[in-house]
Amino acid sequence: xxxxxxxxxxxxxxxxxxxxxxxxxxxxxxxxxxxxxxxxxxxxxxxxxxxxxxxxxxxxxxxxxxxxxxxxxxxxxxxxxxxxxxxxxxxxxxxxxxxxxxxxxxxxxxxxxxxxxxxxxxxxxxxxxxxxxxxxxxxxxxxxxxxxxxxxxxxxxxxxxxxxxxxxxxxxxxxxxxxxxxxxxxxxxxxxxxxxxxxxxxxxxxxxxxxxxxxxxxxxx
Numbered sequence: 477x478x479x480x481x482x483x484x485x486x487x488x489x490x491x492x493x494x495x496x497x498x499x500x501x502x503x504x505x506x507x508x509x510x511x512x513x514x515x516x517x518x519x520x521x522x523x524x525x526x527x528x529x530x531x532x533x534x535x536x537x538x539x540x541x542x543x544x545x546x547x548x549x550x551x552x553x554x555x556x557x558x559x560x561x562x563x564x565x566x567x568x569x570x571x572x573x574x575x576x577x578x579x580x581x582x583x584x585x586x587x588x589x590x591x592x593x594x595x596x597x598x599x600x601x602x603x604x605x606x607x608x609x610x611x612x613x614x615x616x617x618x619x620x621x622x623x624x625x626x627x628x629x630x631x632x633x634x635x636x637x638x639x640x641x642x643x644x645x646x647x648x649x650x651x652x653x654x655x656x657x658x659x660x661x662x663x664x665x666x667x668x669x670x671x672x673x674x675x676x677x678x679x680x681x682x683x684x685x686x687x688x689x690x691x692x693x694x695x696x697x
Contacts, residue, residue: 515582515583515584516568518663518669519536519617519668519669519671520536522668522671523569525666526573526667531573532578532672533572533573534569534571534578535569536568567579567604567614568582569581569582576613576675577611578614578615578675579607579612579614580617581596581604581616582616582617583616583619584618584620584621585618585621586621587622588623588651590648590649590650590651591618591620591648591649591654592647592648593634593637593638593641593648593649598638601634601638604631605631613675615628615629615631616628617669618654618658620651624663626663626669626671627659627660627661628661628671628674628675629657629658629659630658630678637649637653659674659677661673661674
């Protein structure tokens with residue numbers, strides 16, 4: 477599946493470059509008949525597993541595009557020759573688990589030592605910040621594809637790295653930081669990527685912080 481921006485540069489889901497939101501982004505030659513195994517496939521399988529067992533109701537958000545030209549080289553294949561993103565996308569997935577609203581972005585990189593921050597858009601961070609303000613849970617699922625390692629990454633880790641980059645700091649998050657601060661999930665058969673175990677840990681940690689804060693306030697009073 478090949479997608480291109482108006483300047484001719486190829487677009488790859490999960491590893492896109494930052495684009496100016498005012499310009500229309502063109503999609504070229506999308507072939508739905510030949511897909512490889514990706515992080516998106518793993519997450520879609522996982523979400524189907526959760527839904528079938530009534531564990532959670534989480535889905536991938538539809539991409540807001542307007543198709544302009546489609547060709548049918550055969551009865552079993554359709555190729556989109558030209559289309560446009562209608563509006564900037566927010567995050568990849570959202571849904572409900574155990575009474576909590578979840579909103580997360582899935583990214584993968586072929587880099588073995590760090591995750592490039594150019595793979596993330598500023599408007600995505602703003603969206604996730606607003607989710608957290610409404611008491612939702614926002615996070616990233618980041619895959620180092622060549623290492624086949626998956627990290628469930630709390631939003632503040634990426635937000636802090638982004639802020640440091642804007643102040644002249646490094647433009648990526650080193651693998652060592654994911655190992656120290658994120659939650660690594662090992663792929664399995666069913667569910668493929670059981671990221672809800674990490675979300676459960678996020679919730680437990682949040683309650684612990686809240687309880688400690690309340691205890692300190694009581695002592696001061």
